[in-house]
Amino acid sequence: MKQVEILVIGGGPAGLCASLAASSLGAKVLMCERDDVPGGQLVKQTHKFFGSEKQYAGDRGYQIGQMLVEKVAADPNIEVWTDTTVLGYYEDGVVTCEHEGAHVKIKPQRTVIATGAAEKFLSFPGNDLPGIYGAGAVQTLMNVSGVKPAERVLMVGAGNIGLIVSYQLKQAGVDTVAVIEALPRIGGYLVHASKIQRAGIPVRTGYTILEAYGNGKVEGAKIAKIDEKWQPIPGTEEDIKCDTICLAVGLSPLTELCWQAGCQVEFIKELSGHVPITDDFLETTVPGVYVAGDVSGIEEASSAMVEGRLAGLSAAASLGYGKDVAAEQQKAAMAELDELRAGPMGERIRMGLEKVAAKGGAK
Amino acid sequence: MRIEEHPVLDFERGEKITFTYNGQEIEAYPNETIVAALHAAGIRQLGESPELHRPRGLFCAIGNCSSCFMTVDGEPNMRVCVIKCKQGMVVESQKGKGVIRV
Numbered sequence: 490m491k492q493v494e495i496l497v498i499g500g501g502p503a504g505l506c507a508s509l510a511a512s513s514l515g516a517k518v519l520m521c522e523r524d525d526v527p528g529g530q531l532v533k534q535t536h537k538f539f540g541s542e543k544q545y546a547g548d549r550g551y552q553i554g555q556m557l558v559e560k561v562a563a564d565p566n567i568e569v570w571t572d573t574t575v576l577g578y579y580e581d582g583v584v585t586c587e588h589e590g591a592h593v594k595i596k597p598q599r600t601v602i603a604t605g606a607a608e609k610f611l612s613f614p615g616n617d618l619p620g621i622y623g624a625g626a627v628q629t630l631m632n633v634s635g636v637k638p639a640e641r642v643l644m645v646g647a648g649n650i651g652l653i654v655s656y657q658l659k660q661a662g663v664d665t666v667a668v669i670e671a672l673p674r675i676g677g678y679l680v681h682a683s684k685i686q687r688a689g690i691p692v693r694t695g696y697t698i699l700e701a702y703g704n705g706k707v708e709g710a711k712i713a714k715i716d717e718k719w720q721p722i723p724g725t726e727e728d729i730k731c732d733t734i735c736l737a738v739g740l741s742p743l744t745e746l747c748w749q750a751g752c753q754v755e756f757i758k759e760l761s762g763h764v765p766i767t768d769d770f771l772e773t774t775v776p777g778v779y780v781a782g783d784v785s786g787i788e789e790a791s792s793a794m795v796e797g798r799l800a801g802l803s804a805a806a807s808l809g810y811g812k813d814v815a816a817e818q819q820k821a822a823m824a825e826l827d828e829l830r831a832g833p834m835g836e837r838i839r840m841g842l843e844k845v846a847a848k849g850g851a852k
Numbered sequence: 853m854r855i856e857e858h859p860v861l862d863f864e865r866g867e868k869i870t871f872t873y874n875g876q877e878i879e880a881y882p883n884e885t886i887v888a889a890l891h892a893a894g895i896r897q898l899g900e901s902p903e904l905h906r907p908r909g910l911f912c913a914i915g916n917c918s919s920c921f922m923t924v925d926g927e928p929n930m931r932v933c934v935i936k937c938k939q940g941m942v943v944e945s946q947k948g949k950g951v952i953r954v
């Protein structure tokens with residue numbers, strides 16, 4: 490059995506920053522990543538980040554990812570296991586994983602779960618045809634593998650991912666025939682929305698997908714306008730010819746390990762699903778188990794990085810590291826999170842976090 | 853099709869390799885996933901659902917959903933969206949739930 494001080498599960502922006510922060514206070518870290526390279530979803534994000542300089546505004550997502558991965562690789566306190574899927578968390582605090590094809594047990598003193606999220610699905614006839622992809626999957630194919638994922642795309646969902654991926658498709662030479670959105674307004678940031686409108690991609694709010702059709706693969710879709718009760722309005726049906734339908738209808742937190750560990754997990758709509766209840770330091774209701782990033786509620790990479798830092802600091806501080814500096818650094822991270830969540834776009838998250846606090850979380 | 857020109861990204865692909873998909877030779881690069889190479893060759897149907905035999909393609913491309921199960925070098929239920937291509941590997945569409953060799 491492998492003994493470690495701090496185990497970080499997941500090597501996305503949250504896990505990378507948690508590892509770096511814990512190590513900066515002197516703790517020894519093992520970071521496990523299921524993929525053969527760390528970086529999480531950052532590796533496919535080609536757009537420039539905004540926010541403040543502290544969260545690397547102006548840099549592109551994949552560049553930020555590379556920078557964090559290099560920092561982690563150069564850090565003597567951090568051991569990285571790639572190709573390692575964490576499988577289970579047992580009552581006695583033993584964590585099991587598949588590491589290079591073998592079943593390995595780990596006994597950490599503290600654990601940070603930073604497993605990220607999975608894309609949501611939508612139910613409609615024909616939704617299992619080849620060619621119906623998560624928007625993130627298309628992003629992975631074109632930006633990581635450099636493969637043209639489609640010829641003509643119908644994008645379902647005008648949140649940030651739907652907008653960003655439509656623009657990135659254009660950069661890869663793929664047409665998006667339309668972005669449809671059931672809500673009466675665009676959900677994503679205005680910057681992304683105006684970029685794709687300038688690129689000539691129509692965003693049609695108040696529309697839904699009725700069905701997908703095709704012989705063995707997607708050949709088209711039927712869409713229609715919906716009324717305020719989300720019912721299709723007869724006579725507004727349209728036929729859209731496309732070879733790919735991208736679903737960009739949100740993400741759900743990958744909380745399986747939190748459930749297994751016995752953390753209190755509650756459904757909080759504003760955070761996009763079931764999330765572990767945490768205190769202000771991101772410790773769950775199971776002492777010694779922390780969470781950071783999308784697993785604790787869907788936000789974005791900037792906040793995932795700061796949450797990672799906060800969870801890493803908290804885990805290391807609870808082991809007695811960084812006595813003089815930890816409290817101050819934790820406070821600074823919390824202030825950065827407040828700043829990121831200020832303003833109208835952060836309202837949903839703020840509401841979600843209030844519910845977390847009300848369910849027995851925040852101290 | 854592979855993207856040759858991109859306003860932001862450069863793709864360093866390395867040496868070309870080949871593997872077989874249902875006996876057909878597929879060109880690939882070592883840094884690509886099996887799904888990416890099949891896609892580049894225009895192959896989007898990867899298998900079929902075990903009971904109703906409906907065609908199946910990928911969905912998430914990051915190993916979360918199991919929509920992309922295929923048999924790789926005789927081992928069934930492999931998520932080919934996260935497995936990298938290797939020279940000479942044998943990739944097959946899978947029928948049913950797959951049998952594990954012991």
Ligand SMILES: Cc1cc2nc3c(=O)[nH]c(=O)nc-3n(C[C@H](O)[C@H](O)[C@H](O)COP(=O)(O)OP(=O)(O)OC[C@H]3O[C@@H](n4cnc5c(N)ncnc54)[C@H](O)[C@@H]3O)c2cc1C
Pocket residue numbers: 498499500501502503504521522523524527528529530531533534573574575576603604605606607608624625626628649650653740743781782783784788789790791793914
């Ligand atoms: C497909 C996809 C595309 C996205 N695109 C954008 C975008 O363009 N712009 C944007 O702002 N946001 C995007 N997001 C939102 C994204 O959630 C955040 O930007 C950010 O990546 C969240 O960071 P994270 O570290 O919490 O999760 P992730 O970046 O998802 O990292 C989690 C990591 O944990 C690993 N992991 C999961 N389970 C295990 C396990 N059991 N054992 C070991 N390792 C495990 C995963 O392989 C992954 O590397 C996207 C999300 C997804 C899912």
Ligand code: FES
Pocket residue numbers: 909910911912913914915916917918919920921931932933934
């Ligand atoms: S496409 Fe989801 S696991 Fe491969």
